[in-house]
Amino acid sequence: MSSVNGSGSGGGVGAEQLALMREGVRKAKGERAKPGTWRGAALAGELPVARVLVDKGVLHLDRLFDYAVPAELDAVAQPGVRVRVRFGAGRGKVRGGRREGGGLVDGFVVERVARSDYSGPLAALAQVVSSEVVLGPELLALARGVADRYAGSLADVVQLAVPPRSARAERKASPAPLPPPAVPSAGGWERYENGAAFVEALARGGAPRAVWNALPGSGWGEEVARAVGATLASGRGALVVVPDGRDVGRVDAALRDVLGAGRHAVLTADAGPEKRYREWLAVLRGSVRAVVGTRAAMFAPVRDLGLVVVWDDGDGSHSEPHAPQPHVRDVLLLRAAQSKCGFLLGSWSCTVEAAQLVESGWARPVVARREQVRSAAPLVRTVGDQDLARDEAARAARLPTLAWQAVRDGLRDGPVLVQVPRRGYVPRMACAQCREAARCRHCAGPLEGKDGGGLACGWCGRGEMAWRCPECGGVRLRAQVVGARRTAEELGRAFPTVPVRTSGREQVLDTVPGVPALVVSTPGAEPVAEGGYAAALLLDGWAMLGRPDLRAGEEALRRWIAAASLVRGQEEGGTVVVVAEPTLRAVQALVRWDPVGHAVRELAERAELGFPPVSRMASVSGRAEAVAAFLAVAELPPEAEVLGPVPVPVTPAGRPRRVGGPPPGERWERALVRVPPGRGGALASALKAAQVARMGRGSGGEEGRVWVRVDPADIG
Structure with missing residues (x-):
């Protein structure tokens, strides 16, 4: 682990390190420290070091920092809870010859350990905000996988995955979970080849994977609800992500019709912070096993996940605008692999990515017969x-x-x-x-x-x-x-x-x-x-x-x-x-x-030309000199091919700045980096390392900043 101005990061506490802590206290306070104390409080007896994910999304700080656990916080400072810690070179007291960081920032305890790799004195946890475990091992592993895929920071992904806290919602008890419902009939799935078999496999506890080309009409919401009902009947949970609030309303109504009230939660930004957090807690605590929502719901902590569903994956609303800009389809693919659960990608149309899932054999097609389509x-x-x-x-x-x-x-x-x-x-x-x-x-x-x-x-x-x-x-x-x-x-x-x-x-x-x-x-x-x-x-x-x-x-x-x-x-x-x-x-x-x-x-055609999704691609945008400097230091995989750079269209004056685009009136360039299948992870790792190196050298200021996006939806 590492340290920030001596105020946080390191590993477990040994005798030598504990002595350093006490010595730092004596020098700072000018008084004799009592044996076994840290800032006037005893250290936790077992596992006295907490490894904390600090809520700082910058790439060069994308690691865990070690903090000492005071004895009074031992019981509540458990992995997954929210904490506040001192971080950065703020106006703190001088401790051990260094200036202690004075700024309090939010974070999450990731694990408790016995020793720290950091040899200097550790700062203590300032506060445990809540004893609610909101960042469990499964959600943490998913966030790490998303960050690695998109060359982003873990803190940025966790910020997308865990909603802001509402103390009032946290104090309210969630309702008791209902028993599993009866298996619903296949209903409209009978119209599709492999449709009824897909629902039956879910009801038996299986993990089928399907790409579903839905028939015209408004019946798709009910068909999604029946697939969710079959999953709940097997004692597992289900997650449905749709593009917008109107689609949420349709699936919400269909779930109530098929399953009855109280069996699912709705997660949308329109609900307001308190209501949204209350619904999210109900999912986290296992009170409900089914979720329907928009983009942010892709990280919903559904227990015993048995099915993930994405509707209309080609809709631009499924692409998150905030760093590292993950796509719902890819996140749910990661969840299906991580949880070994069922996967359903449905739409009236069909994206190239959906066709690739079928062609590769990873998913099976669920389509209607031609007479049904006509x-x-x-x-x-x-x-x-x-x-x-x-x-x-x-x-x-x-x-x-x-x-x-x-x-x-x-x-x-x-x-x-x-x-x-x-x-x-x-x-x-x-x-x-x-x-x-x-x-x-x-x-x-x-x-x-x-x-x-x-x-x-x-x-x-x-x-x-x-x-x-x-x-x-x-x-x-x-x-x-x-x-x-x-x-x-x-x-x-x-x-x-x-x-x-x-x-x-x-x-x-x-x-x-x-x-x-x-x-x-x-x-x-x-x-x-x-x-x-x-x-x-x-x-x-x-x-x-x-x-x-x-x-x-x-x-x-x-x-x-x-x-x-x-x-x-x-x-x-x-x-x-x-x-x-x-x-x-x-x-x-x-x-x-x-x-x-x-x-x-x-x-x-894309396979012949080497275009996504057959290949993996990333875009690097910024001022011409910044893009050139970034590509010069990036240790790209040997198979990587750099296309460009080419000019980026100028943002007209008075128009809002696009995410990852140039400020109004400023001229930028963009380069595309392409790698063959199976090398996407190496490309993301190389791009992230180059960003970290440039930031470490102070080259990441506004003028030297570059925007890196893995698998951009629009490559021109």
Whole structure:
């Protein structure tokens, strides 16, 4: 162990070290110390040294520090409890010729030992905050595994895993656990090949691993609840992680319907700190064995874990923005391996990572038969660029005739969903004649329409009053991507007697009545319609497919299928119109309703090119000189390949800084480091060691700082 200015870290207490402690007390106080005392209090008789994880997330302090345990704290200073310790070079007293750290920081006792490797005097634990053991061995091992995978610090991961304490919640007793429920019927799992067998294996106490391609509709929540019920019936616990609060509500309701009240906890940030901590304690104490929640619930301390479930793993909400930025899917994979429990990855669509789990044989597919898919999925029709060019209605109002017809026919029977790639009004403009993007004359930034007003640059904010196309000389503009509010206005004028509702960032609707109405939504904010939507329009598909990102096709298909899954089946007349080039792979996968086939082909292409998830990759971002210096000192594995560095897009002035991105107006570069399968651990270890070395030399200041992210979701 190690020491920080003599105030904490080391190992057990021997006779020589105890003498050093006493001598330090005498010198500091100028008085004779009583035998066997430490700061005026006796030391713990057995295991007098506590190894503490200090709540400091910086990498060069990612280790345990040793502290002496006073006798009065012996009974409560047990492994896993919260403590406060003195740490750092603060304004403390001079002890043993050194300045004692004066700052009190939070920490966790990891273990108690008899001796310390540190030869100097140890500081004592200042306080045991609570006797509640919140960092048990299983959770600690998981946190260490996550930190190692993502080249992060253990303290950062523990901060994500253990919620802030609420003394009031801690004082309240948790309810007594209920006996295991009866095994529920397979229900909707009967529709899938291997579905009923998966549930039966859970009920028998097995640990099946499956990738589940769910059928369209809202029945997935009940199917998750039945899998959880089968696990609870075997006497084990279950954990379900979903992208957002709306999905939590659906699974919560389904669990109450299938299992009854009092058998599960809900963990979301919206619950508030006290309620969330109370629910978390109920899980920790074993009062409930099932948990459903959003991203932070991936670390929930479920006892006797028998099943972990992640729904819609492609959703960006599953990626934690705080260091070390773990992904829910990977954390639950670690938990499944650590606890030897069942694993279920479900979605309407299919990510490349899910396809890899099946191809490797680690998980088995749970899919419906094609006749079931054809019956449950809506009819999908396409409108491409050539169709738009010949369509007078599309040139005049942006929506093609086929889309207008689908809206008109759908409104006879129920609500119609309109998915727009982004919120707002007219974000990007282009020349109406040659389609060249409209650029600012001062900084070449994109021109935007400001809520129906004039044009302004999206980068520098300058207004543009007399724009002229530099390519063809045209003066007329068209919207490249029309936002949700503009689309709602257009549809409202076209169908004046039909109510128009919007769902997006400002207001996200959960459900809408099953009566005729137009529902304009951004991707991911689509409300569920009672009885399903009669039709859906998926507009500006090229805007999602044209993103310069490795996952553009996969993400577009995921968002389209998520919206189309809320539409009635083809046998009930449900129709979806997607405005995108029909020959593109993602569009064809939507027409055939074959997300699994799309993911398998994407995986094969990435294997040929050496892209994730077949390879492991990390990004290193920062100022050009900082990135170059970091790569120069990093002892990367021999198989590592460095791609770049390349410039990072500049954050426009006035825009919030992206996590791991440059401050507004600052120019950064990014390099990608790629290693073959099986070498991800070595890469993470090398990157972490390089960060520690630079910080130790004082090179980690703001100007020299680099951001390292392992397995980034967006690699451009």
